[in-house]
Amino acid sequence: MSNQKHLCHHCSSTDHKCNGHHGHRISPEEYLDKIEQAVKKIPQKRTRERVDRLILLTSGIAAEAAEHKDFTMLKIVEVYLTLRLAEELRYSIDPGEAELLFRNIAKTVGSVLTAKYGLEGLTKIEFVNNQGPGSASLIFVTCYGIGKVLADYFTLQSRGLELAEPAAKEKFKTAKAEAFRLI
Secondary structure (H helix, E strand, O other), X not given: OOOOOEOOXXXXXXXXXXXXXXXXXXXXXXXXXXXXXXXXXXXXXXXXXXXXXXHHHHHHHHHHHHHOOOHHHHHHHHHHHHHHHHHHOOOOOOHXXXXXXXXXXXXXXXXXXXXXXXXXXXXXOOOOOOOOOOHHHHHHHHHHHHHHHHHHHHHHHHOOOOOOHHHHHHHHHHHHHHHHHHO
């Protein structure tokens, strides 16, 4: 993920890509707008595909934010992902509830640092073993897994059902394995 290119918002040329060597990065608003554009390309009736793309793209942005230690963007991603998943799955929630729900789901699935500090907490983990994932990869995997659990949560809530803790943990475990294959 470290070799991703950033659209340079300081340059006037539309064909110019800035690889970050000037210190330019795309703004949080531009990131989120790009997610919206990508999700809107999928027809409305294909909700599961839209939800999957939303989770994947948002997790990638979380990883990018982690790489740059952009803690503000990590907080935005938590709330944004939760609010957008709720909206896609026809469930109503406000930003304060979204932040709390993201962390409660993290707690339920056993992601203790995320539950306590949000995705930002995962950026503070230093791996002594070089074979372990870096914090950007860990954040991608965690955000992806929580996103998948949130999707199930909202789907069940809209039907008047509750997400059981064992089912949430299993979904998170499966989603993490899927996310590791995507890296």
